[in-house]
Amino acid sequence: MTASPPEINRFRFDKKLWDSFIQIAQPYFYPLEKNSLWAFSGLLIALLMDVVSLTFFALVGVTKLGAAVLPAQFVDLVAKGLVQQVDAWLQSPFLGICALIFLVGAGVFAAFWRKIRHRWLPWLMLGGLIFLLFAINGINVGITFIARVLENSLVAKEQASFWQFLGIYVLTLVIALPVRGALSYLPLKLGLLWREWLTDDFLRRYFGNRVYYRLDSNSADTAVDNPDQRITEDVKAFTDTTLSFLIQVFDAVLTLISFTAILWTVSKQLTLGLLAYAVIGTAISVLAGTKLIRINFDQLRLEANFRYGMVHVRDNAETIAFYQGEAQERRQVRDRFGQVLLNFDRLIIWNTILSVYQRFYDYFSRIPPYLIVVPLYFSGQQDFGVISQSILAFSQILGALSIITYQIQEISRFAAGVNRLGSFEQVMRTVERTETDRNRPQISTEYGPLLRLVDVILETPDYRKVLVKDLNLSLADQEALLIVGPSGFGKTSLLRAIAGLWNSGQGQIERPSTQDILFLPQRPYMLLGNLRSQLVYPHAPGRFSDAELLDALERVNLRYILDDRPEGFDALEDWSSVFSLGEQQRLAFARIVLSRPKFAILDEGTSALDVANEHRVYTLLRNLGISYVSVGHRPTLCDFHETVLEILPESQWRTLSADEYRAQQ
Numbered sequence: 001m002t003a004s005p006p007e008i009n010r011f012r013f014d015k016k017l018w019d020s021f022i023q024i025a026q027p028y029f030y031p032l033e034k035n036s037l038w039a040f041s042g043l044l045i046a047l048l049m050d051v052v053s054l055t056f057f058a059l060v061g062v063t064k065l066g067a068a069v070l071p072a073q074f075v076d077l078v079a080k081g082l083v084q085q086v087d088a089w090l091q092s093p094f095l096g097i098c099a100l101i102f103l104v105g106a107g108v109f110a111a112f113w114r115k116i117r118h119r120w121l122p123w124l125m126l127g128g129l130i131f132l133l134f135a136i137n138g139i140n141v142g143i144t145f146i147a148r149v150l151e152n153s154l155v156a157k158e159q160a161s162f163w164q165f166l167g168i169y170v171l172t173l174v175i176a177l178p179v180r181g182a183l184s185y186l187p188l189k190l191g192l193l194w195r196e197w198l199t200d201d202f203l204r205r206y207f208g209n210r211v212y213y214r215l216d217s218n219s220a221d222t223a224v225d226n227p228d229q230r231i232t233e234d235v236k237a238f239t240d241t242t243l244s245f246l247i248q249v250f251d252a253v254l255t256l257i258s259f260t261a262i263l264w265t266v267s268k269q270l271t272l273g274l275l276a277y278a279v280i281g282t283a284i285s286v287l288a289g290t291k292l293i294r295i296n297f298d299q300l301r302l303e304a305n306f307r308y309g310m311v312h313v314r315d316n317a318e319t320i321a322f323y324q325g326e327a328q329e330r331r332q333v334r335d336r337f338g339q340v341l342l343n344f345d346r347l348i349i350w351n352t353i354l355s356v357y358q359r360f361y362d363y364f365s366r367i368p369p370y371l372i373v374v375p376l377y378f379s380g381q382q383d384f385g386v387i388s389q390s391i392l393a394f395s396q397i398l399g400a401l402s403i404i405t406y407q408i409q410e411i412s413r414f415a416a417g418v419n420r421l422g423s424f425e426q427v428m429r430t431v432e433r434t435e436t437d438r439n440r441p442q443i444s445t446e447y448g449p450l451l452r453l454v455d456v457i458l459e460t461p462d463y464r465k466v467l468v469k470d471l472n473l474s475l476a477d478q479e480a481l482l483i484v485g486p487s488g489f490g491k492t493s494l495l496r497a498i499a500g501l502w503n504s505g506q507g508q509i510e511r512p513s514t515q516d517i518l519f520l521p522q523r524p525y526m527l528l529g530n531l532r533s534q535l536v537y538p539h540a541p542g543r544f545s546d547a548e549l550l551d552a553l554e555r556v557n558l559r560y561i562l563d564d565r566p567e568g569f570d571a572l573e574d575w576s577s578v579f580s581l582g583e584q585q586r587l588a589f590a591r592i593v594l595s596r597p598k599f600a601i602l603d604e605g606t607s608a609l610d611v612a613n614e615h616r617v618y619t620l621l622r623n624l625g626i627s628y629v630s631v632g633h634r635p636t637l638c639d640f641h642e643t644v645l646e647i648l649p650e651s652q653w654r655t656l657s658a659d660e661y662r663a664q665q
């Protein structure tokens with residue numbers, strides 16, 4: 001059995017956190033391979049090159065179109081500089097350089113096309129998103145220009161021009177609306193597709209290689225808590241938050257570029273001071289935020305535990321009701337909730353500390369412009385308007401530079417989610433890679449028509465307990481084996497080893513392949529679905545005709561379950577609570593009738609049946625020519641088996657014929 005590494009919880013903003021982020025984020029856009037981060041980064045840069053050059057071409061096109069279509073007066077007033085600039089670009093090699101940038105970007109995509117052929121949609125959407133961000137920024141700048149002209153014509157009482165510009169203003173807003181709409185839609189849609197892909201990927205890996213079983217408490221160890229929550233919620237938070245940060249960072253970069261130019265012309269000192277202020281502020285908030293990662297991580301875990309406590313009650317409602325265990329259950333759920341509250345309390349305190357710090361940072365950010373610019377004003381080096389202009393530019397740039405400071409709570413929560421997904425992903429990868437733990441002895445499995453065990457030493461997955469020693473056994477065709485022994489001696493574990501779920505130990509097991517084996521536990525598994533999917537499990541519903549289903553029900557004496565169900569096989573109920581245990585066990589036999597496996601494993605699979613029904617289903621197995629191994633305590637079982645394997649104390653065992661065993665009872 002794989003010894004999964006214990007969950008690696010990291011609560012710092014470090015390279016490992018970044019690696020986890022890349023491990024989860026990259027595969028949707030580029031397959032994870034050796035050195036693939038370089039290719040991925042290269043593609044991102046190429047995308048940016050293409051979008052920037054396309055935006056530039058769009059700007060040139062729109063400007064030329066506008067100059068041709070719009071009134072000359074407007075163009076002169078609003079965009080004279082721009083038209084001249086565009087004309088200058090058209091004369092210079094600048095346009096050619098942009099075309100070259102575009103071609104290089106497109107070339108990079110062509111070079112990697114083979115790898116991203118099936119991933120073109122996310123790249124296209126990402127490119128579209130970045131383009132829209134440019135467009136909306138451009139429109140915003142345009143609107144400020146138009147607004148300025150509007151105000152000027154109002155002040156100058158130029159009525160005609162005022163109305164004309166008002167019309168143009170409205171037109172610009174109308175154009176801006178669909179861009180805004182697309183900008184709201186696209187990230188959400190991309191987030192949705194990304195979530196779908198990532199969730200499917202996690203599900204595929206979770207169910208592949210029986211990871212879900214190996215991470216279960218019945219297996220080696222519980223390496224990660226609440227995998228369900230990680231797949232259902234953490235994935236969603238990951239895709240949503242990644243995209244929303246991407247947009248914020250992009251916006252911030254654009255703001256930074258435009259306003260730094262303004263501020264630099266006013267005061268270089270102020271620009272540098274601002275930089276220092278933002279860097280120190282960010283460093284402090286990252287330090288404080290580190291503490292928050294752990295608290296957020298615990299919050300996610302405790303919330304999931306709390307929810308699981310409730311689900312557990314729902315799943316076992318009847319048993320709890322029989323035991324009248326309400327008080328106990330309420331206590332266990334309340335305890336879990338109590339832990340949620342306790343941790344949340346810490347979260348509130350740390351969030352408060354951080355928000356006080358953020359206020360402090362915000363308030364004091366107003367001082368440096370005064371300290372630096374006002375002396376320039378007093379000394380007559382700058383005019384009065386520069387003060388408010390520099391304060392505005394300063395606050396804009398500060399906002400852009402301070403994303404981390406202002407969003408540290410959100411970032412810590414995100415980092416906690418990345419941690420949870422990262423460790424889950426890592427554990428799944430370990431299980432996938434090391435199907436077997438090379439450092440521990442393993443029982444080897446071979447496929448053959450019959451069951452044969454050679455020198456098998458079976459141990460529990462934690463290798464703490466030897467259950468059976470040096471077991472040698474082989475079954476002839478159509479021969480049935482009954483395993484008996486006191487409770488806890490390892491009967492079910494032996495079945496697990498035969499089914500290939502456990503391989504902790506030594507020796508060799510030869511058995512039919514997994515597809516040819518059907519397992520019947522004491523409490524059969526009832527899946528969520530209609531009667532048809534119940535019966536054909538683990539096959540797909542369309543595989544058998546209604547006549548076959550009916551015949552199977554007939555054979556296991558269950559025909560009557562259709563009597564009061566007019567929907568027939570499409571009836572949908574909570575089967576595990578509707579059917580009695582005996583009915584569930586017979587339904588499991590109906591599955592055997594339908595699937596016709598070569599081999600069946602029954603773990604007290606008839607314990608809830610009366611003797612007549614037990615006789616009926618075992619005779620059915622015999623008539624179908626299925627070989628089987630059963631575990632059971634009832635003496636009547638001897639009638640349906642040739643050989644008995646008795647597990648004895650001290651990991652010993654013995655085999656005897658069914659008749660011999662019966663005689664000894």
Ligand SMILES: Nc1ncnc2c1ncn2[C@@H]1O[C@H](COP(=O)(O)OP(=O)(O)OP(=O)(O)O)[C@@H](O)[C@H]1O
Pocket residue numbers: 217218219220460461462467485486487488489490491492493494
């Ligand atoms: N995942 C596990 N890790 C470690 N020990 C385990 C694990 N699962 C079961 N065991 C232990 O292995 C031993 C054998 O368990 P098993 O279920 O095979 O007993 P059994 O003979 O089938 O009992 P019963 O007749 O009561 O069903 C028990 O002591 C049990 O506690």
